[in-house]
Amino acid sequence: MLPVFKKTKELEAKIDEFLDVIMEASLEFKQGIKYYLEENFEEFSKRAELVDKLEGKADTLRREIENKLYSEMLLPEARGDVLALLENSDDVLNIIADTIMGFEVEKPKIPDFVDRYLYDLVSESSASVEEMVTTVRSYFKNITAVRDHITKIMFHEKESDRVGNKIKSDIFKSTELDLAHKIHISTFVEKLLLIADKAEDVGDRISIYVMKRLA
Amino acid sequence: MVWFYLLSGIFLGWSLGANHTGNIFGPAVATKMVKFRTAAIIASLFVIIGAVISGAGAAHTLGKLGAVNALGGSFTVALAAAITVAWMTKLGLPVSTTQAIVGAIVGWDLFSGALIDTNALTKIVATWIINPILAGIFAFILYKLSMFFLRNVQIHILEQDMYTRIGLVLIGAFGAYSLGANNIANVMGVFVTANPFKDINLFDIIHISGTQILFFIGGIAIAIGIFTYSHKVIKTVGKSIMKLSPISALIVVLSESLVLFIFASESLAKLLISLHLPSLPLAPVSSSQAVVGGVIGIGIAKGGGRAINFGTLGKIAWGWLLTPISAGILSFFALFFMQNVFQQQVYKPIKYSITPECRTKLVEKGLWDKKLESIEDSVFESAREFKYALILKMGLKKDRVNKIIKYAELYPLMIDSFKVKKELDTKWFGEERIEVLKKLHGVRFKHKWQLVDTLSKMSPVWRYKPPTPENRLYNRELKKRYEKLFIEFSRSHL
Numbered sequence: 001m002l003p004v005f006k007k008t009k010e011l012e013a014k015i016d017e018f019l020d021v022i023m024e025a026s027l028e029f030k031q032g033i034k035y036y037l038e039e040n041f042e043e044f045s046k047r048a049e050l051v052d053k054l055e056g057k058a059d060t061l062r063r064e065i066e067n068k069l070y071s072e073m074l075l076p077e078a079r080g081d082v083l084a085l086l087e088n089s090d091d092v093l094n095i096i097a098d099t100i101m102g103f104e105v106e107k108p109k110i111p112d113f114v115d116r117y118l119y120d121l122v123s124e125s126s127a128s129v130e131e132m133v134t135t136v137r138s139y140f141k142n143i144t145a146v147r148d149h150i151t152k153i154m155f156h157e158k159e160s161d162r163v164g165n166k167i168k169s170d171i172f173k174s175t176e177l178d179l180a181h182k183i184h185i186s187t188f189v190e191k192l193l194l195i196a197d198k199a200e201d202v203g204d205r206i207s208i209y210v211m212k213r214l215a
Numbered sequence: 216m217v218w219f220y221l222l223s224g225i226f227l228g229w230s231l232g233a234n235h236t237g238n239i240f241g242p243a244v245a246t247k248m249v250k251f252r253t254a255a256i257i258a259s260l261f262v263i264i265g266a267v268i269s270g271a272g273a274a275h276t277l278g279k280l281g282a283v284n285a286l287g288g289s290f291t292v293a294l295a296a297a298i299t300v301a302w303m304t305k306l307g308l309p310v311s312t313t314q315a316i317v318g319a320i321v322g323w324d325l326f327s328g329a330l331i332d333t334n335a336l337t338k339i340v341a342t343w344i345i346n347p348i349l350a351g352i353f354a355f356i357l358y359k360l361s362m363f364f365l366r367n368v369q370i371h372i373l374e375q376d377m378y379t380r381i382g383l384v385l386i387g388a389f390g391a392y393s394l395g396a397n398n399i400a401n402v403m404g405v406f407v408t409a410n411p412f413k414d415i416n417l418f419d420i421i422h423i424s425g426t427q428i429l430f431f432i433g434g435i436a437i438a439i440g441i442f443t444y445s446h447k448v449i450k451t452v453g454k455s456i457m458k459l460s461p462i463s464a465l466i467v468v469l470s471e472s473l474v475l476f477i478f479a480s481e482s483l484a485k486l487l488i489s490l491h492l493p494s495l496p497l498a499p500v501s502s503s504q505a506v507v508g509g510v511i512g513i514g515i516a517k518g519g520g521r522a523i524n525f526g527t528l529g530k531i532a533w534g535w536l537l538t539p540i541s542a543g544i545l546s547f548f549a550l551f552f553m554q555n556v557f558q559q560q561v562y563k564p565i566k567y568s569i570t571p572e573c574r575t576k577l578v579e580k581g582l583w584d585k586k587l588e589s590i591e592d593s594v595f596e597s598a599r600e601f602k603y604a605l606i607l608k609m610g611l612k613k614d615r616v617n618k619i620i621k622y623a624e625l626y627p628l629m630i631d632s633f634k635v636k637k638e639l640d641t642k643w644f645g646e647e648r649i650e651v652l653k654k655l656h657g658v659r660f661k662h663k664w665q666l667v668d669t670l671s672k673m674s675p676v677w678r679y680k681p682p683t684p685e686n687r688l689y690n691r692e693l694k695k696r697y698e699k700l701f702i703e704f705s706r707s708h709l
């Protein structure tokens with residue numbers, strides 16, 4: 001294989017790996033929160049640690065990709081867009097890692113009547129991240145599919161908003177919990193909502209980048 | 216002295232290299248897809264190859280416009296064109312070497328009293344209009360196709376980047392080749408009829424004509440221009456016309472190269488003729504105009520006039536008008552100075568006379584007129600003077616006059632069998648033709664057509680075929696051989 005082809009393939013593989021890491025982290029995050037809600041704290045801790053490691057790995061990969069893009073002067077036109085895309089996707093992963101670490105460190109007590117909804121919220125946020133990863137992949141490989149994936153991100157983000165608001169209104173309506181407890185749970189709901197929000201931001205950016213590429 | 220005269224051609228070559236490489240590699244280098252050094256090496260190499268291998272086609276048409284027949288004249292014409300190019304570049308107007316040289320040659324025609332071949336001039340000016348339109352159409356179609364392709368084929372952005380990069384280099388090489396093939400005529404075309412170099416035959420295998428040596432030198436001059444000065448221009452061209460994406464850049468360069476190639480390639484013209492298709496005239500066209508056409512084509516494909524800067528367009532149109540006119544005026548005055556102040560011969564006067572042989576020929580062709588008797592055997596110093604006498608004094612019709620002028624041109628020739636052996640390439644001419652030619656040893660002719668008539672009578676190998684489309688190629692090739700004879704056996708060269 002010609003060196004130029006080899007280099008391109010290597011970098012493509014790195015980008016794919018970076019996206020795989022985000023996807024994996026999102027799935028582990030969902031699974032971890034499930035264990036947390038089931039009060040299986042030992043399994044939860046394992047997942048939290050794994051997500052933290054994946055976050056570190058993603059950082060390293062991102063830096064390697066960015067260095068390659070700059071040092072080899074690749075994608076002169078779309079380089080800025082691609083870098084922003086990688087960094088924003090990485091930000092989403094950082095929030096995921098922060099959130100799971102928050103659960104690990106602060107150990108918030110989740111009342112039973114919130115349990116089911118909180119898992120729904122995590123599922124929606126995680127789904128929006130998974131769709132975000134697919135959208136980014138499509139931006140690189142299959143630009144026509146981007147639109148469908150962005151629609152899905154928007155759907156999951158809206159769903160997460162709906163579930164998040166339901167949880168917040170339920171806990172603040174509740175008479176069993178004190179205010180400090182209510183606020184504590186609310187900050188975690190906010191963090192979970194932020195994940196979907198940031199994933200949606202990435203989707204919005206991609207829709208602009210696609211227009212730029214096809215202009 | 217020969218080298219001194221060639222200097223102006225070299226200067227023109229240098230400015231062409233410095234200026235026009237921007238049209239080929241400008242967008243690629245400006246979008247940082249290709250490094251300047253890579254671009255410069257590829258461009259230089261392929262410009263030279265293009266010039267040497269297929270530079271002759273376009274040079275032929277330019278030669279027809281004005282056969283600048285003295286080195287001093289060639290020097291001045293090329294210098295006038297080069298100065299115009301340099302001056303326009305300084306003014307920031309997009310400049311075309313083609314237009315500059317055509318303007319300068321017309322200046323020479325006017326100065327020397329030669330008749331301007333309106334056919335050749337129309338052909339060249341027409342290509343100036345066809346060229347950007349054709350480039351625009353190519354760019355429009357290619358852009359639509361590439362967008363369709365990009366939307367429907369799943370290709371990784373990095374691979375797309377890599378293919379675009381490879382494409383820019385390959386098409387850049389093709390563009391440089393076409394530029395060399397097409398525009399070498401601008402640089403060295405005026406020296407062809409006064410070419411100081413002889414043909415070289417290497418071991419009877421490789422035939423290098425004097426023209427090719429001339430074009431090689433021009434190619435080197437272009438390459439030097441590319442290395443020494445094109446960097447700045449590349450940057451300006453790449454960014455100023457319109458902000459192009461790498462793919463649009465690729466399309467613009469491809470359209471431009473195709474247009475230059477179409478107007479330069481003898482092989483393509485031959486192919487079209489053999490397929491009974493109409494072929495475009497081979498003429499030097501401007502790469503700058505093709506680029507502008509290409510960019511406009513993409514602008515239209517992207518959604519009409521929004522993307523096109525009409526102010527810039529006006530400036531370009533102004534440049535197109537100004538370049539040939541100023542080169543023409545400059546050339547005329549420079550020739551005047553060269554002749555009268557520096558005492559250099561800038562043209563070999565071509566005289567005209569109705570000799571007894573010419574009279575017989577005119578009668579034979581049905582062109583004879585009683586009024587012509589009054590000027591029989593008197594010699595006219597230039598075509599213009601002769602034409603003036605025929606039209607104004609005798610009231611002859613224009614189309615008839617043009618034919619009479621052709622037959623009355625004095626061009627003393629003498630065939631020398633020693634020279635036939637020494638100077639003519641037997642392989643290129645064919646042994647049969649050479650043998651026939653040798654039989655004419657010592658024979659003198661007053662007019663070019665006499666040699667053609669004599670040889671045609673002696674052997675069918677020297678005879679033109681009826682002018683049908685199938686015979687066009689054969690006749691064109693035969694004409695080239697006759698022209699070689701005229702240069703070699705001209706007695707004014709002795």
